[in-house]
Amino acid sequence: MNKIDANKFITDELLTRWEACKPSESFIYDWVRWLYPYDWKTAQEAVHKLVSEGYKKPSGKRFKEIASSLKPSRSNTDTYRREATVFIQCIEHDNPCKRCWYVPIYVAGQYANDPDYILKAAENMKERHHQVYGGEWRVIRDTNYTEMNRQLHQAKFEDIAKGE
Numbered sequence: 001m002n003k004i005d006a007n008k009f010i011t012d013e014l015l016t017r018w019e020a021c022k023p024s025e026s027f028i029y030d031w032v033r034w035l036y037p038y039d040w041k042t043a044q045e046a047v048h049k050l051v052s053e054g055y056k057k058p059s060g061k062r063f064k065e066i067a068s069s070l071k072p073s074r075s076n077t078d079t080y081r082r083e084a085t086v087f088i089q090c091i092e093h094d095n096p097c098k099r100c101w102y103v104p105i106y107v108a109g110q111y112a113n114d115p116d117y118i119l120k121a122a123e124n125m126k127e128r129h130h131q132v133y134g135g136e137w138r139v140i141r142d143t144n145y146t147e148m149n150r151q152l153h154q155a156k157f158e159d160i161a162k163g164e
Helices: 003-017 025-035 040-052 060-069 115-133 145-162
Strands: 087-092 102-104 136-140
Touching: 003 025, 003 040, 025 060, 040 060, 087 115, 087 145, 102 145, 115 136
Parallel strands: none
Antiparallel strands: 087 102, 087 136
């Protein structure tokens, strides 16, 4: 579920079932994060089970336990997307603003979980980005958005220290 759908889900499903709940910014942030791996129907089933178990407010821990035990519905398995673990990153560029750019690599359909196919797609994207944007690009495996953002910010601070 993407961020927009997750916010809509929180409004339409969570807050209508627990009307006394006054969501804070951190509540919404946490729930968006917890909803991310699930499709709407799976999350909805998990919330219905939370309600039937008599929870007085939405429990994120119990929601994750229930939702992870449910499988995404067949109609939504093609649109289900895991967090990216393969990225391409610009490591050298004449323009310092483009240095350290990164792009996640997603593959849909039957090859979504095939690591060899994902790496091949990443290599193709690396070549395409080199043609379009210039610079030197590399493929990074077994990482996530948090690590990529950390690298990006670290490189930006180094550029500032150098005076670029």
